[in-house]
Amino acid sequence: MSKTINPVESVQKEIKFACEKLGLEDSFYELLKEPERVLIVQIPVKMDDGTIKTFTGYRAQHCTIMGPAKGGFRYHPDVCLDEVKGLSMWMTFKCAVVGIPYGGAKGGVCCNPADLSKGELERLTRGYLRAINTVVGPEKDIPAPDVNTNAQIMAWFMDEFSMLKGYNVPGVVTGKPISLGGSQGRTQATGFGVTVAVKKACDAMNMDMTNAKIAIQGFGNVGSYTSLYCSKNGAKIVSIGEWDKTIGTYALYNENGLDIEKLFDYKAENGTIVNFPDAKRISLNDFWALENIDILIPAALENAINENNAPKIKAKIIVEAANGPTTPEADKILAKKGIPIFPDILCNAGGVTASYFEWVQNLMSFYWTEEEVNSKLEPILINAFDDVYNMHKHNNVSLRQAAYLVAIKRIADNMKMRGRI
Template identity: 55%
Template sequence: MKSECLNPLTNAQKEIENACKLLKVSDSAYQILKEPIRFLEVSIPVRMDDGTIRIFKGYRAQHNDAVGPTKGGIRFHQDVNIDEVKALSIWMSFKCSVVGIPFGGAKGGVIVDPNTLSKSELERLSRGYIREIYSIVGPDKDIPAPDVNTNEQIMAWMMDEYSKLSGKNSPGIITGKPIICGGSLGRTQATGYGVALMAYEATKYLNLDIKNCTVSIQGFGNVGSYSALNLHKLGAKIIAVSDSKGGIYKEGGIDINALIEYVKENGSVAGFDDAEQITNDKIFELEADIFVPAALENQITTDIARSIKTKIICEGANGPTTPEADKILYERGIFVVPDILANAGGVTVSYFEWVQNLDNYYWTLEEVEDRQRMIMIEAFKKVYETSNDYKVDMRTGAYITSLNRIYKAMEMRGWV
């Protein structure tokens, strides 16, 4: 029996190849799109608090800029690797185009466990990373953003360092900044808000009443918590939540506001006393109408796909489902809202932040959320129609929708 592929770059390339074949575009398009157009590896010297110098390895991948400047997050994690960064840059290209945003995809990362650094060491690393990639980023080149283990404070340091190097205030270099430094209202909750919107749209297409739906969520960081909060506001009942330290379950529904406060104080959902304690793996076994994977890649494997008990999977994380598992879910009739659509809210509002920075004119929260909702609902409709036209699952429909836009841009530029 063929083993399941867990390499994110290989999986991303398979998805592109499949979409290219279905759209019947030239092989040259696939050859261009299967790898980033640019990949930079850097060594970042950082003076530690004890006076020693430590070298950190960093990366920046820029996948494709046919549609516009590249865009993508920066993650600080001990497991960052080249294939992961390249794959994430590819997914970002398709994520931007599926919602019609004029960006290509990029991604960056530094191999580090930020929990082992002091605040001053973290600041020096953040500034050092931007210095090393300075020549290939900029408001009209490549616009970074926060990702795993990076936040608005780190974005502010990076924006400040770039501004020093360029000799002018440059808020448009980076998104996900604090409001006082040119950030956008609605950016922090944008990804989770979008996941909730897409899950809600899926219920409508499946003739389900969101107010009668139960939800389980894997991962309770920014994306998972705001997904839970917004689904709760829509009337859904959140019955289970897990994170890296454990999980909780309550048949009658978890008090999400109380859970968010608990996690702020304790750093995990584990131990929340108004619910039954469960193991991480148990989250996949529970019966729920909607399941939101909002943790890491490759969480839904073939074994889980065969046994998971849900009607809808709305992917808050990037690449949480393996290609082999995808096929099983489709055959079982489980409706999957793919990551490049479901979690595109973050890059959508990052685009809004960039526009506001360039115009030096800022929008209200209502304006931001209204524009995000309009863009994402229209994207869902387009992907759903495409998947029906080609008789494929929603993920393949999303890739065909995106590829069509990227290919047309490459064609008009004379690349293919």
């Protein structure tokens, strides 16, 4: 059994390394090692049977020196204080890597949304907004969808905030439905961005993406669109690892490549891909140990790659689409195996960048086409990749360390200019 990884401690080690490598004084580490603000709230919800149940919610804002805080909120039974703190810290550095004017935030409610009716979920969402409304807003903190939250939940969140203010405030949240001020291309943006990272990684490693075999863990929003865009770029998606409430973890495998468009249609019709007919079902343990895989993309929850499965991995490169999918112990194991890891704060930054575009459109009340969004998104991600890869080469550090060096240098320069140090 893999030991529990504290996400805050994991990020703190990366911050400490980067500050020392950059020759920054201890004050910078002191300012970045913990969030600026953490709010813990109790949310009473009237259930369908008339009883009142109380849920615990969180909102962490890590560092707002670069701009308003930005980050999703999730509904999951494992949501806890250290998780949202660690994720808020990752968001700060993700925004700084791509150079958008945000700091990091994260939130969540400890619950199992599968056990809640639609009405209960709406009341929970509106209650969560009321509990944290003093710390969010277009100029303060802009939440977004995350695990088990979606455009509908963002619509309820925005509506409740707007009612409290007495006027319409679409910019309080991103990931909204298009009709309520959402952005074209936002839903697909993280997967689109991961695919840009895959293309750049293939170029860097002298690999031909059109001949690449890819295994992806997760077929939620990020994993599904990563699968789709990678396949459209000629890669073969030979395996997808997933979870189903009836059988737990499993993976689909087809050595000739899965038909991703058919997989989309199948999931839309059945709500799951567990019985998809054009693939063999294998265990998740076998998924991690697959032979002849060029690229492995973890696109589910944090700590998916750990000291137990890292020794089995035979992929040539790993591109992180989830937040924090690789534990520090697994990082060391994979480094010894010579498997480069292109890190999450670089590779999955397409989502927050497109969220930034949505926020900008809300502030302007002027909206762009999907083509305009993608045309603005791709060069930002390419420049970020080049910055990180150059830092990696010039300083002889891992790609993950290089991403933190790029991000923390930008934040430190900002702190100095503003006289905070």
